Amino acid sequence: MPLLFVEIDNCFESAQVLAAKIDKDTRFCQRKVNDVDGKERPMWRPRWWVPDGRHGDQPHPPLLLVFNRVGPRNPNTVIAQLAELTQRHWQGAAHDGFHMYDGRLPIMVTGMKQLLEHGSAGAIFRRFGRPQARPAA
Template structure:
């Protein structure tokens, strides 16, 4: 997970430019020690493979520390608009079988206020993933629980068919 601290001094446009740099960095490829080309960030950090084949990117946690003059309640909605192409899943509005979206090549962008983080801790339901309408636990926000449930159901269904 990458962490970006926003002290409320930057505009939504400035924060969006930073997130664009993260996206460019995540797309950069290099030859690994085995001679295969892969995303550069994966040569330093590991991420689990997904059954669906989604090319996952590490999440970016935007921690808002309200000490500057900017109001995060106005900045964050604008930032979501500016960065929608970075985080919005495929099939948005028309979910996949099982009710989930694919986030192939997308960045999970998660926002949390420092005050809420202090009050509830890192295990509290205080983080908000861009594109979702309610606070979640961190692990729920960075994952795709509907996809995981659909995959588990498909595996169970396959097992039943094989047994029959």
């Protein structure tokens, strides 16, 4: 199974606090180490598997944010602000009719209620930069 980072948010943290966490996640994904063959690789890659991009790019493992509406913050407002604050981490670069996501952190969002109602196979995951929710696979 590919690596997936998961963050559960109970709607107490602001978009700015969540964006700072995503900054840290991105820095973690960029850390390099020497693998057993002596080649430098991202630190997480020798331990966990993530498929390479379709065009030779190497995206970071996806981050799934699950919003559990317990606290006072509106997750829809937080998600919109968070997408804007973290755009530099997830947005691909246009390249001859497709987008390259080399070194980018795919960020997906969903709600705990949707996850409980539809399960992990439901069309409930919205990736930042995409217009609608889709199944995870």
